[in-house]
Amino acid sequence: MTVTVFILSLLAAMAIGMPIAYALLVCGVTLMAFLAATSGLVTFDSQILAQRFVDGADNFPLLAVPFFLLAGEFMNAGGISRRIVNMAMAWVGHFRGGLGYVTVIAAVIMASLSGSAIADTAALAALLIPMMRAAGYNVGRASGLIASGGIIAPVIPPSIGLIIFGVAGNVSITKLFLAGIVPGLLMGLAIGLTWWWLARKENVQPAPKLSMSARLQITAEGGFALTLPVVIIGGMKFGIFTPTEAAVVAAVYSFVVGMFIYRELKWSELYGLILSAGKTTAVVMFLVAAAMVSAWLITVANIPTEVAALMSPFMDNKMLLMMVMMVLVVIVGTALDFTPTVLILTPVLMPVVLKAGIDPVYFGIMFIMNNAIGLITPPVGTVLNVVCGVAKISMDTAFKGVLPFLLAQLAVLFLLVLFPEIVTEPLKWWMR
Numbered sequence: 212m213t214v215t216v217f218i219l220s221l222l223a224a225m226a227i228g229m230p231i232a233y234a235l236l237v238c239g240v241t242l243m244a245f246l247a248a249t250s251g252l253v254t255f256d257s258q259i260l261a262q263r264f265v266d267g268a269d270n271f272p273l274l275a276v277p278f279f280l281l282a283g284e285f286m287n288a289g290g291i292s293r294r295i296v297n298m299a300m301a302w303v304g305h306f307r308g309g310l311g312y313v314t315v316i317a318a319v320i321m322a323s324l325s326g327s328a329i330a331d332t333a334a335l336a337a338l339l340i341p342m343m344r345a346a347g348y349n350v351g352r353a354s355g356l357i358a359s360g361g362i363i364a365p366v367i368p369p370s371i372g373l374i375i376f377g378v379a380g381n382v383s384i385t386k387l388f389l390a391g392i393v394p395g396l397l398m399g400l401a402i403g404l405t406w407w408w409l410a411r412k413e414n415v416q417p418a419p420k421l422s423m424s425a426r427l428q429i430t431a432e433g434g435f436a437l438t439l440p441v442v443i444i445g446g447m448k449f450g451i452f453t454p455t456e457a458a459v460v461a462a463v464y465s466f467v468v469g470m471f472i473y474r475e476l477k478w479s480e481l482y483g484l485i486l487s488a489g490k491t492t493a494v495v496m497f498l499v500a501a502a503m504v505s506a507w508l509i510t511v512a513n514i515p516t517e518v519a520a521l522m523s524p525f526m527d528n529k530m531l532l533m534m535v536m537m538v539l540v541v542i543v544g545t546a547l548d549f550t551p552t553v554l555i556l557t558p559v560l561m562p563v564v565l566k567a568g569i570d571p572v573y574f575g576i577m578f579i580m581n582n583a584i585g586l587i588t589p590p591v592g593t594v595l596n597v598v599c600g601v602a603k604i605s606m607d608t609a610f611k612g613v614l615p616f617l618l619a620q621l622a623v624l625f626l627l628v629l630f631p632e633i634v635t636e637p638l639k640w641w642m643r
Contacts, residue, residue: 213512216245217505221555231551232494232501236264239504246512253511260504267503268496271455272384275374277492278458282465283325284484286436289469289476292334294433295320301429305420308410310343311356315406318360319399322367323440324461326374328549328586332361332594336601347415350602355587355612358598359402359620362583365549367395369443369457372579375499375550379506379557384454385447386572387579389641390634392444394576394627401619409615435468448641495550502554515562526567533569533628536560537581541621544585548593552582573634577627584620587613 220241224234239260247255286292299316303309314335321331335357343353365372368388377384421429442464443457452460469476509515525532543552557578564574586594589610599609627633 213242213245214514214517217242217509217512217514231548232497235498235501235505235551235555236260239263239501239508242505242508242512246508250512253508263504263507264500267500267506270378270499272374272378272453273496273499275369275384275455275458276371276495277488278455278462279326279369279371279374280330280491281485281488282458282461283327283330284488285462285465285469285476286321286324287330287334288480288484289465290473291324291433291436291465291468292317292321293338294429294473295436296335296338298430298433298436300418301421301426304418307417308406308413308415309417310339310346310348311353311406311410311413312403314339314353314356314360315399315403318357318363319367319396320436320440322364322395323369323443324436324465326364326367326369326371328361328364328583328594329597331364332358332597333601335361336598340598340602344602348413349612350604351608351612352409352413353612354598354602354604354609355614355616356402356406358587358594358609358613359616360399361594361597362586362620363395363398365583365586366391366398366576366580368392368447369454369461370579371495372549372553372582373575374454375495375553376557376575376579378499379502379554380561380571380575382571382575386638386642387575388447388454389444390572390576390638391579392641393637394580394623394634397623397627397633398580398620401623402616405615405619435472439464498550498554502551505555506558509558515559518559519563519566522563529567529569530628530631532563532567533574533577533631534625536563537577537624537628540578540581541584541588544582545588546591547585548591549582549586552585553579570631570635572638573631576634577624580620580624580627584617584624587617587620 217238221234221238224237243253244255246253296313296317299313303312303316306312317335325331339357340353344350368391370391373387373391374384377387439461443461446452446457447454522532525535540556564571586592589606595609595613599606
């Protein structure tokens with residue numbers, strides 16, 4: 212009955228158009244009132260709700276969120292994103308379907324810098340869609356490729372999604388960051404191979420092949436962009452700084468490079484960039500705080516135990532249990548956005564994961580990858596909506612374009628369900 216009250220109150224609040232953060236608060240209030248009236252596990256007290264709300268946002272690792280968002284703003288305004296695209300263009304732009312390969316390479320590199328799928332997708336779409344349209348590429352297919360490349364950002368470190376999951380699930384963020392490298396690269400490889408297959412039908416003129424000296428010069432200009440991922444990952448591996456401190460390093464580094472080296476970041480732009488990062492941070496933090504109210508009541512109501520009982524037939528088979536949970540998350544991800552899905556399902560599924568003896572870091576990577584794929588599935592599909600807005604195409608056209616790449620990403624997801632050592636073995640090497 213408690214699970215029913217939780218689900219119905221959340222869906223009812225969302226059905227009347229209430230923003231998801233407020234819907235989570237309504238769900239928390241309803242659940243608290245129900246528990247107070249029926250079980251006596253808690254007493255209805257608005258002060259407790261307010262305290263849990265404040266405690267939800269009062270978490271040191273969450274400080275990484277505004278700094279990584281700010282780093283992304285500095286990268287786009289300071290010319291770092293454009294130089295990444297230029298580097299990829301110099302090396303693979305002359306191949307058949309070259310702009311598609313540029314998209315994949317640029318998406319992977321940018322994912323290792325900002326950790327925000329929406330920011331990366333918006334930057335890539337603004338830079339590449341006009342180029343691909345002018346070159347004669349199928350715009351729907353090009354938009355689908357860019358959208359599928361953008362969702363690599365929540366998986367490859369530094370990832371805001373992994374930070375949120377780590378806080379909600381009490382899992383080491385450093386381990387999550389290191390474990391996300393190989394799966395993120397596999398996602399890039401999957402869409403690259405898919406583009407190779409589809410590009411055979413593209414009848415476009417490739418860009419002229421540059422000389423080696425020109426390639427090296429363009430690469431040298433973008434070398435500062437390639438240094439940052441090495442600094443962040445190396446710093447965490449050798450214990451020089453925490454993920455939160457890595458976010459500060461990323462923000463300061465991108466500011467210095469954009470302002471004093473590339474000199475494309477202007478002092479007059481700083482207020483607007485900081486304000487933009489602050490607004491996005493406020494949305495994320497409000498969601499986290501509201502979700503923590505529901506998460507606490509989910510624990511009090513013993514909902515995870517009820518869910519575990521429902522999944523008890525699969526408990527003896529870790530692979531089958533993971534498959535069931537991944538299918539569940541795929542379904543939920545079509546209706547909910549990335550952050551709410553993470554915050555709602557983490558406190559429900561984590562006790563099941565721990566009881567079944569599944570590595571929580573491995574589950575976290577799979578869970579975040581699954582939620583990232585939800586960013587390109589209608590009707591919500593936030594990243595897909597971003598691409599539609601930039602390319603000025605309909606959602607139907609964008610979905611047709613993204614479908615082959617969506618299937619490739621799902622294939623990677625279920626490959627990792629079948630072979631979890633692809634995630635766990637590299638992590639063991641990283642942690643030596």
